[in-house]
Each structure stands twice: as structure tokens, then as C-alpha cells.
Amino acid sequence: MQHRNALLNRFRCGICCASDEANPMSTSDSPSQRPTLKTIAYLTGLGVSTVSQALKDGAEISEETRARVKLIARQIGYRPNRAGVRLRTGKTNVITVVLNAQEEGSGLVSNMVYGITDALAGTPYHLVVTPYSLSDPMQPIRYIVETGSADGVIISRTQSNDPRVRYLMDHSLPFATHGRTEMGLSHPFYDYDNEAFSVEALRILKSKGRKRAVLLGPPPGFTFHKHTHAGFERGLQLHGMSGGPVGTHDIDSSLADVRALGRELARRHDRPDGFVCSAVTSSIALAAGLRDEGLVIGRDHDIVTKHSTELLALTWPEIIPMHEDFREAGFELAKMLMARIAGAESSGLQRLVGPAAG
Numbered sequence: 001m002q003h004r005n006a007l008l009n010r011f012r013c014g015i016c017c018a019s020d021e022a023n024p025m026s027t028s029d030s031p032s033q034r035p036t037l038k039t040i041a042y043l044t045g046l047g048v049s050t051v052s053q054a055l056k057d058g059a060e061i062s063e064e065t066r067a068r069v070k071l072i073a074r075q076i077g078y079r080p081n082r083a084g085v086r087l088r089t090g091k092t093n094v095i096t097v098v099l100n101a102q103e104e105g106s107g108l109v110s111n112m113v114y115g116i117t118d119a120l121a122g123t124p125y126h127l128v129v130t131p132y133s134l135s136d137p138m139q140p141i142r143y144i145v146e147t148g149s150a151d152g153v154i155i156s157r158t159q160s161n162d163p164r165v166r167y168l169m170d171h172s173l174p175f176a177t178h179g180r181t182e183m184g185l186s187h188p189f190y191d192y193d194n195e196a197f198s199v200e201a202l203r204i205l206k207s208k209g210r211k212r213a214v215l216l217g218p219p220p221g222f223t224f225h226k227h228t229h230a231g232f233e234r235g236l237q238l239h240g241m242s243g244g245p246v247g248t249h250d251i252d253s254s255l256a257d258v259r260a261l262g263r264e265l266a267r268r269h270d271r272p273d274g275f276v277c278s279a280v281t282s283s284i285a286l287a288a289g290l291r292d293e294g295l296v297i298g299r300d301h302d303i304v305t306k307h308s309t310e311l312l313a314l315t316w317p318e319i320i321p322m323h324e325d326f327r328e329a330g331f332e333l334a335k336m337l338m339a340r341i342a343g344a345e346s347s348g349l350q351r352l353v354g355p356a357a358g
Contacts, residue, residue, distance in 0.1 A: 035078040043072050055080075080124065093124045095337060096150040097330075098132055098140050100157070107280070107309040108156070108326045112178070115330025116154065125151070125338065138163060145171045152337045154178065154330075158189070160223045176337040176349070178329055179223050188336040188349035190329050192306075194224045194278070197322060197355040198231030199238065201276040201304035204320060206239040208302045210274030213243040214265065216258070216286060217278045219250040228278055243272055251279035258282050262289020277305040280312050283319055306355075323356045 037055075041048045046069070054061045054069035072078075080093070097116055099109050116127055128150065132140045137157075141164045144150050151174065155164055158179030168175045169185060176188035198215070205213055215232045218225040229245065236243060249261050265272060266289065277283035283305035287297060295301060297318035305312070307321040336349040 035073075035076045039076060040069060040072050040078060043076070044069055091151050092149060093126060094128055094150045095120065095125050095152050095154065095334065096128045096130050096140075096144055097154040098130045098137075098144075098156070100132055100134055100137075107307075107311075111308055111326035112156070112330035112333075115327040115332075116334040117330075118327075119331045119334035119338070123338065138167065141167055145173055152176070152341050154333050154337060158223050159221055160226060174337060174340040176333045176340065178333060180352075181223060186346040186350075188333075188340050188346050190332045190336065190351050191353070192224075192324050192329075193352055193354045194218075194227040195231030195234070197278075197306060197324075198228050198276060199235040200355055201322060202232070202235035202239050202241060202274070204304050205274035205276070205302055206241060208274070210302055211241055212270065212272045213241050213274035213276060214272045215243075215245045215276045215278075216261075216282055217245060217250060217276075219252045224278075225250075232276060241274070243274070251277070251282045253282070255281060255285040258285035259289040259292070262286040263292050264289075266290050266293035266295050271301075273301045275301065275303040277303060280305050280307040280309065280321075283307075284312070284316055287316055287319060325353075325356075328353075 037048050037051050040046075040051045044051065046054075046065070050061065050065070051069050054066045055073060057066060095116070097113065099112070113127070113129060120127055130140045130144070141153065141155070144153055145167070153168060153173060153175040154177075155162075155175065156178035158165070158177045158181055160182040162177075162181050162183070165175070165177065165181050165183060165185065165187060169187070176190070178190055180189050180191045181187070198217075202213060213232075213236070215229070217228045217232070232245070235241070246261060246265070249258060253261075262285065275283070275286060277286060283303050287303055290297075290301065297303060297316075302320060303318075304320045304322060306324045308324050308326045312319055312321050332351060336351075339349055340346065
């Protein structure tokens with residue numbers, strides 16, 4: 001027992017004790033190497049099979065034993081050998097989220113990754129972030145499927161008829177989407193109600209006395225473009241306002257172009273006095289362009305935007321925020337995906353959340 005305690009302390013301190021003659025473990029199991037199930041078995045005085053079942057929460061193992069085994073495993077930094085796990089089970093214990101760096105301007109990438117990481121904590125799963133180009137969003141999906149490099153995939157910027165969704169379903173790889181599709185296929189998703197966002201944003205502008213509104217929304221081709229625009233048209237009618245989309249610009253336009261758009265809108269004889277924007281960085285660029293022409297938020301116009309970071313309150317507190325929680329989205333998507341991998345039905349893994357002020 002004394003040697004086991006000394007060995008445990010050396011693991012904690014990262015000290016190699018392979019030369020300790022009292023250590024009954026083989027050289028390959030020494031603390032200078034990666035801790036194994038045999039290491040935990042030796043330190044706990046249990047059999048390797050008992051340790052393995054305890055780490056898997058086997059029902060035949062007592063709760064006290066499971067807690068003791070997991071405590072030792074954490075203390076010595078034990079991690080399952082992923083290559084060995086894959087050989088035994090066919091699983092990688094990897095979840096991949098496929099994101100485009102262009103989305104970071106809205107805070108999506110970092111916050112979603114944080115949320116997924118929160119959900120995976122304490123599970124066997126590891127997160128891999130895979131970037132993709134907007135010119136070929138299928139490329140990373142094909143790679144993941146063809147190489148078998150993940151047990152499940154999370155994708156964003158979903159299209160109404162999304163080829164990635166069909167491909168993943170055809171190849172029976174579990175997945176979850178940030179956004180819905182309109183393909184008649186049941187799959188896990190987490191989505192923000194962009195139609196309700198537009199309606200509520202126009203209600204807020206109407207309450208500020210605004211009469212003519214324009215929308216700087218998502219780019220065409222994505223499902224949230226369709227929902228955002230449908231809500232904007234419905235909101236205009238519901239609140240008795242005039243206006244429409246800004247035309248060729250969207251939230252993927254460069255910030256310089258959006259600022260130039262703000263200057264152009266400010267010079268119109270039928271200048272809008274209300275703006276609805278689907279991304280916080282675009283709303284800031286738009287506000288800057290309007291300011292360039294001498295207009296003042298709150299006096300000449302108001303802007304309502306989606307936001308997910310503290311950036312807005314620190315830079316443009318006059319812009320009216322409606323919160324979209326990308327961290328929660330990542331957390332929920334990871335939970336859904338793990339449930340789907342475990343065999344849960346897709347119909348019970350779908351969530352649509354409404355907009356929130358502030």
C-alpha cells in the first residue's frame with residue numbers, strides 16, 4: 001500500500017519511477033509512459049476488467065468502486081487510447097464541428113466551440129474543429145465520412161435543401177444541424193427563430209415611432225435567410241410599416257461595403273428611420289456609415305440587431321440588441337448528437353428557441 005501511494009504521488013508530480021524495483025508493473029506501464037488500465041488496476045488493487053467496467057459505469061460495479069476508480073484515473077491523467085478504442089469498438093470518440101471562419105464576426109465560432117466543449121466535459125468524446133470554404137462546403141463532410149474520422153458531425157449555416165444533410169443520412173453518420181432544413185427528413189437540430197426575431201425587431205422600432213424600415217439580413221440560399229425575410233414581410237404588415245430588404249447587401253458583405261451602404265441610405269430622400277440587422281458586426285458598420293452623414297441613433301433612426309457578445313454594449317450601446325446564445329446552441333447540439341449516437345430518435349432531438357431582448 002505504501003508503494004502504491006508513493007507511485008500515485010509520483011504520477012501526480014510527473015516523476016518517472018520505472019527504475020523502482022518494487023514496482024511490479026512492466027516498463028511499458030511505467031509512469032514515464034501513458035497510464036493504462038493496468039496502472040489503475042495496480043493502484044486500486046482491482047482487476048483490469050473491473051477497472052474497465054467501472055470507467056464505463058457498468059451496472060454490476062458498485063457506485064463506490066466506480067467513484068474510486070474514476071478518481072484515480074483523473075489523478076494520474078489516464079486517457080483511453082483512442083486507437084485501441086477504435087479497434088475494439090469501431091468508435092473514434094470524436095465529434096467534429098464544421099465551421100467557417102467568416103462566421104466569427106458574429107461570435108458564432110468561439111461561443112459555439114465553448115458550448116460544445118462544456119457538453120463534452122466528463123464524456124469520452126473529444127472535439128475536432130474542421131474549417132471549410134464557402135465555395136465547397138461538402139469537402140470536409142466527404143472527408144469525415146470517407147476516413148471514418150468522427151462518430152458524429154455538427155454543421156451550421158443550413159440550407160433548405162442541404163446536400164450535406166442528405167449525404168450524412170445516406171451514409172448513416174449521426175449529425176446535428178445549427179438551423180433547420182425543409183427536406184422532409186427528420187434530424188436533430190437547434191435553431192433560433194429568425195422569423196420571430198424580425199417580427200419582434202419591427203415591433204420595437206414601431207414603439208420608437210419608426211415608420212420606414214429596411215432589413216440587412218442573411219445571404220440567400222440559407223434557411224435562416226428565408227425565415228428572416230418572411231418575418232420581416234409579416235412584421236411590416238402587422239405593424240403598419242413600409243420598407244424592405246436593402247437589396248444586394250447582406251451580413252456577409254464586407255464591413256467597408258456595409259458602411260458605404262449606410263452612407264448611401266442616409267442620403268436618400270426617402271431615408272429609412274428603422275433598421276433590422278442579422279449580425280452585430282454588420283449593424284456596427286451600418287451605424288458608422290449613417291453617422292458619417294451626420295445622423296444620430298435615437299434621434300434620426302434606430303437599429304435592432306442580433307448579438308451574442310459583449311462587443312455591442314462596449315462600443316455602440318445605442319444599438320438595440322436581441323440576444324442569440326451561440327454557446328447554448330453548441331451545448332445543446334453536442335448533447336443532441338451524443339444522444340443520437342447512442343440511438344435516440346431524431347424527432348425528440350429538435351429545438352427552436354425564440355428571440356430574447358438584451
